[in-house]
Amino acid sequence: xxxxxxxxxxxxxxxxxxxxxxxxxxxxxxxxxxxxxxxxxxxxxxxxxxxxxxxxxxxxxxxxxxxxxxxxxxxxxxxxxxxxxxxxxxxxxxxxxxxxxxxxxxxxxxxxxxx
Amino acid sequence: xxxxxxxxxxxxxxxxxxxxxxxxxxxxxxxxxxxxxxxxxxxxxxxxxxxxxxxxxxxxxxxxxxxxxxxxxxxxxxxxxxxxxxxxxxxxxxxxxxxxxxxxxxxxxxxxxxxxxx
Numbered sequence: 001x002x003x004x005x006x007x008x009x010x011x012x013x014x015x016x017x018x019x020x021x022x023x024x025x026x027x028x029x030x031x032x033x034x035x036x037x038x039x040x041x042x043x044x045x046x047x048x049x050x051x052x053x054x055x056x057x058x059x060x061x062x063x064x065x066x067x068x069x070x071x072x073x074x075x076x077x078x079x080x081x082x083x084x085x086x087x088x089x090x091x092x093x094x095x096x097x098x099x100x101x102x103x104x105x106x107x108x109x110x111x112x113x114x115x
Numbered sequence: 116x117x118x119x120x121x122x123x124x125x126x127x128x129x130x131x132x133x134x135x136x137x138x139x140x141x142x143x144x145x146x147x148x149x150x151x152x153x154x155x156x157x158x159x160x161x162x163x164x165x166x167x168x169x170x171x172x173x174x175x176x177x178x179x180x181x182x183x184x185x186x187x188x189x190x191x192x193x194x195x196x197x198x199x200x201x202x203x204x205x206x207x208x209x210x211x212x213x214x215x216x217x218x219x220x221x222x223x224x225x226x227x228x229x230x231x232x233x
Contacts, residue, residue, distance in 0.1 A: 108157050
């Protein structure tokens with residue numbers, strides 16, 4: 001069965017520290033990859049996505065993610081975090097299943113940035 | 116552009132009672148999703164509609180959960196009877212996939228309905 005693993009459930013960083021959140025998926029075929037973010041009290045929203053082309057994708061607010069096909073990974077990075085990045089981050093895979101595209105989400109990583 | 120609307124935002128019921136949630140997707144979006152998000156977990160897809168047809172309901176507990184999408188627009192999700200383990204946030208999302216859109220189109224999420232079953 002397809003699955004998405006996020007290894008870090010809670011991360012605490014100081015402002016200006018670098019961030020890397022891991023995401024691995026299990027699916028042998030072509031996939032679309034997403035990172036969603038949920039700020040406190042807000043809806044889930046798209047941070048960035050990858051579906052083809054350059055494996056390094058840039059999203060909003062200085063975030064980027066790198067797709068490494070050989071490792072089935074799509075890690076999220078930011079060189080210098082801010083207090084406002086405190087949120088929960090979800091990795092998701094969208095893959096063809098039984099004639100449609102189905103989303104599978106990871107369990108999420110709760111990031112707290114200390115001012 | 117108006118976002119995905121959901122109501123109610125919060126609901127508290129006792130076990131064995133029934134409950135219904137409503138979702139209005141973004142205008143023109145062909146695909147509508149219902150997710151269940153239990154505390155500490157990621158969203159789990161319950162059912163996916165494309166227009167008013169079901170394309171995936173493999174994870175919907177059909178003995179107690181039902182969903183419909185009227186005229187390919189609004190949708191309701193019902194639980195009858197509710198169990199303690201149904202306590203979760205129920206998220207609705209929509210995308211333009213399926214009607215001129217592609218699988219890479221962004222899903223837009225509503226604010227969710229937080230259900231507590233006592």
